[in-house]
Amino acid sequence: MSSIQKATDVILIGAGVMSATLGSLLKQLAPEWEIKVFEKLSSAGEESSNEWNNAGTGHAALCELNYTPEKADGSIDITKAIHVNEQFQLSRQFWSYLVKSDLIHNPQGFIRPLPHMSLVEGENEVTFLKKRYKALSAIPMFQGMKFSDDPEKLKEWMPLVMEGRTSTEPIAATKIDSGTDVNFGALTRMLFEHLEDQHVEIHYKHSVNDIKRESDGLWEVKVKNLTTGTVEFHKTKFVFIGGGGGSLPLLQKTGIPESKQIGGFPVSGLFLVCNNPEIVDRHHAKVYGKAKVGAPPMSVPHLDTRFIDNKKTLLFGPFAGFSPKFLKTGSNLDLIRSVKPDNIVTMLAAGMKELDLTKYLIEQVMLSNEKRMEELREFIPNAKSEDWGVVVAGQRVQVIKDTESSKGTLQFGTEVVHASDGSVAALLGASPGASTAVNVMLEVLEKCFPEKMFEWKDKIMEMIPSYGISLAANPELFHEIQESTAHVLGLNDKQQVHSM
Template sequence: MSSIRTKTDVILIGAGIMSATLGSLLKELAPEWEITVFEKLENAGEESSNEWNNAGTGHAALCELNYTSEKADGSIDITKAIKINEQFQLSRQFWAYLVNSKVIRNPQDFIRPIPHMSLVQGEENVRFLKKRFEALSKHPQFQEMEFTDDHEKLTEWVPLMMEGRKLNEPIAATKMNSGTDVNFGALTRMLFDHLKSKNVDIRYKHQVEDIKRTEDGLWELKVWNIESGAIERHAAKFVFIGGGGGSLPLLQKTGIPESKHIGGFPVSGLFMVCNNPKVAEQHHAKVYGKAKVGAPPMSVPHLDTRYIDNKKTLLFGPFAGFSPKFLKNGSNLDLLASVKPNNVLTMLAAGVKELALTKYLIQQVMLSDEKRMEELREFIPTAKAEDWEIVVAGQRVQVIKDTESGGKGTLQFGTEVVSAADGSIAALLGASPGASTAVHVMLEVLEKCFPQHMIEWESKIKEMIPSYGVSLSGNQKLFEEIHNSTAQTLGLVEKELVYS
């Protein structure tokens, strides 16, 4: 190993949307800081952030039924929906700031207005959806929501989904015109182009092999230069591990107490993509249904209008699968290697608890192409097999940890930041809503890891994100002002109902 060690202020591991967001925030807040990025692949946004590896939904709780649960007394808990919506508003504000600052020239290259809908069948589900609508539509953030159980109206909203449908069963939907389709791969690449122009040192084909704390208080990384074969050493005051599914193994290498008793369970995904433009043109919405019994929340079936490479298409899924890899470009040994003496009991407890999930994954892996078509026809009754093909999406690693509420080996569905007590290193674990709430999550990283700078940074943060530190759910006027201004800046006005 070379004795030469390169020092920098900040190291970001992984060139995905999270590192892109954190790097962009830091370059605005502390432009003099030196930042180095390590990415083992050839380009930015090639793993979970890539447009083919996620659903491209701007998650704002407009259509995702798993963000609104029915309580024992029959009422609907909308707390999580409000929280997720507020977090997405932070992303919209930062993206609008980047457009106004000319960092992003054409917002249509990464975000477009697409109605978000929830659609259910059966008396019980229709009853639930109506109660959900009544609870949400009273709230300022969801006041434009529409509900219908009228077949004629549904045919107007989603003609492709209603064509050929047997109408002897109750069916209903809600619709929010302020939904979005977000190309997180394109956004990631734009942000890394910007960071490169700001002299951020971005090193592709560089794989981080090890991380350790040195006597001088810095974090030292052992990095393999894949092209040259050389082993390099790099050190920094602060390290962010934003490697998607690969974050957990790197976090474990740090040895910090916060990395103990945490495991990960990988779930792979497949989507069906429509290859017939005439079919794709007949649908214009992201339509979410209800998850099957035993299915994880991220496996909620949905039919999505997508814009990829400026081309409109439809994606349906996801279909879950199992792979021991933690990344799409990972190793089959990833899962086994992540089992440590400090987390083996946590992992075993999760295995016992999640038998329903295990059964679901086995069923999904065994699905034939015809069975997948049958599931698609629940959304599009007239779907033809020749119009659809399978694409392999990204890997997601669900966090397993011991919690007070869930006990040992609780599977977590969400994203969370794990940081050292002194704030010198942080890692992002988990999946959905992920990229949609990247700005919220990276603000959390700043607050946890740079508390000594937050007072001096506050005015700049509020310039970029006007609602920072303020609850939008308790301030209708501010919400409407921000919602309207970001809609204008991001080009979402034309098909979006703007509050008056």
Template sequence: MSSIQKKTDVILIGGGVMSATLGSLLKALAPEWEIKVFEKLANAGEESSNEWNNAGTGHSALCELNYTSEKSDGSIDISKAIKINEQFQVSMQFWSYLVNCKLINNPQDFIMPIPHMSMVQGEKNVAFLKKRFEALINNPLFKGMEFSDNPEKLMEWIPLIMQDRPSNEPIAATKIDSGTDVNFGALTRMLFDHLKNQNVDIKYKHCVDNIVRTSDGSWELKVRNADNGSIERHTANFVFIGGGGGSLHLLQKSGIPEGKHIGGFPVSGIFMVCKNPEIIAQHHGKVYGKAKVGAPPMSVPHLDTRFIDNKKALLFGPFAGFSPKFLKTGSMFDLVTSVKPNNVLTMLAAGAKEMSLTKYLIQQVMLSKEKRMEELREFIPNAKSEDWDLVVAGQRVQVIKDTAEGKGTLQFGTEVITAADGSIAALLGASPGASTAVHVMLEVINKCFPQHMKEWEPKIKEMIPSYGVSLMENPELLHEIHTSTAETLGLSAKELAYS
């Protein structure tokens, strides 16, 4: 086996939407920099970013009830919903910039307009949904949202859900037409095609086996060619670890202090996919329900219209599963080998605190198809088992770390771990993930390249006009951005509340 050493400016590990986004941003800001990408699979966007491995929701808190919690005084906290909505607007602006500059084409291949709805049952939940609606409706980010508990109106909005439904239980929904379905797999492949055109060196079937600091402060990667086993050594001034569930092991190998006392817990997702075109045609929207008491945030049930390969699909889920793998293509030893002397106490503390999650996962793994059908029938009362198949979605590694709330706290969001000197960054965690990729990668750039930010700011503002500005506090700018992104991305005005 030969060993070749090569030096470059930036190395991106992983061929998902995060690496694709960071590479695209850096190529716009520093076109002269040399960038290399290493992906262990044969193509881009095959793991977490793949269209079958995530929900495809443009997460903007329009329908996700877990982003608006009820406080002890009964009021609704909308701060997280505002934050996530504004972050999604950043992604929309960057995608529009790429389309306008003809750096990517055919936006309808990765983004489609679709109503986002929340649907609840029972008096208590209906009261909560109405309070949530009243808390959001006067905020310009949620303009155009409607609420109804009228069965006739709901029959117009969600006929498949309302058909044959017993009339004795209160039911209500909110609807907003400015939601989106995003095919993150297609977007990832488009971004990597763009990077290839910008002379970025993308190596597929190349595994990063190790990462160490060199005496001059740069990072050396041991890269193995999966086809022939040959080894190359690549060094870079900056490394981004964007390998989904595989990021934790590489972060640990880097040895940076910021990566210590962090663990990961893998959770897999299972969706039910409708194979009956007549049923698929009866539903148009992403309808999110409320998680059951004791269930984790990632288990919120939803019935989704999806657009995959320009075909309409209908998915319901997610159901949780468990595998010790950190990636679908990972190893059965991933969880065990991620436990190190510096995080073992953190992991044990999480195990003791999260007994309810363990119990929930065991129950979910044991579910038969018919039991899953029973859950689906809470959304579609007359659902027939023969119309639905099971599809195993992606693996998500939930971050475990020590926080102010205590040792071994399970985090359900997206985490960026950065070395103090900004020479290396790793992305861990899950939802809202891909929807906020541009915001998250701008944070990486800000932390890792502070010396360039003054010089780069005009270009960032050209790509993202709202950069550094609160859209909620600038409704005129928000309206202008919504109008222009809708036009550029082909989200027709009649589908949007901001026309």
């Protein structure tokens, strides 16, 4: 049985943090627009946004060493670090606006203050970290960062990491207290509760099976109600595909020229999770190391304090794996089905170029639990196997595309693909992902509704005061925003801060 539904203004596919963010922005900018959301699972934020499926880091380049590469002349390139930090500031501002406007509540339910640290070992790496510290400290967003190569000071900062360390290699770390732990699953659920209050139709257990352009210019979205088996057809002016790893197959179904020559490579993840409360209580930070030579950016090891279900926990990883599924709840045929005549050459070219990645993934898949523990002991020398278990994290689909300089290039970022007329957009890629959701969704608005941006600008500036402004070049504005958002989000609340 099929039913034809009336046309709506906006359809959002996927009930993750990206759709939640775009829907929340649109409800502020165009409250009269009708919005429908379709999600194949039974609730919001169950795939990539779920708190167990990502690292929960408020990615602001405070500790992520891969955002500050060393150039050939030995200097540190901080361009990406500044860019990522400014993007995260946009998210903080929008979340603060929603809290101040009483649209979402209890911010400590999704964001908490947590020191961010970078840890390196070896003379060359210590020199690199010191140069990075000096370069970043001159920028307003990174002021307050501390550097130390004194083992006694490092014991104060991270006692669990330093205890039992016998290496004679030089060791150093940076520490900044303005970092955050973000529960993106909780945030996503809060945003969808808000959208329901704003009369947005949210349909769970509804799978989108096809998207095609009608002769009248509208998009027809074919949806299967997984509870009743009913097939429904919904027409809309605008479609956003925010289905995580499932976005690429749906983008391909649109047939837009921009969807051609794009492929995807799925990578799964594992974390070690500590099940000993005494160990968990002795660490309070996110500590990021440096990826090993030849390893991809996704492999950066980190030891993370997390707050999940109001309980403090400790995770280490990620360990990569391979599954042909594009979603944790996907099909083993996802990768094969994504190979099309228009992207097969691109995919093959990437396969030839990424032999190191293939080798790395094979090695990761073959790791035993004891081998994983050996990697953990590089961070926690005294770690005991019986204190740690394994949790399977989410699937990430890395974008493969042709660039001006190369065919079949594997991308390690987040990318918006949109039709030339702005009637459909899809989000592809992974990290820094959810942390920069507001910036990415503003990009969707700019690309898909350019004629509306002048009309919307004042409201956007009310919600996000630094929109279109460089905070690196405006330290006074940055400090004002940092202070106000910290106050609204409870990041200065002494009850939230665990003193070390």
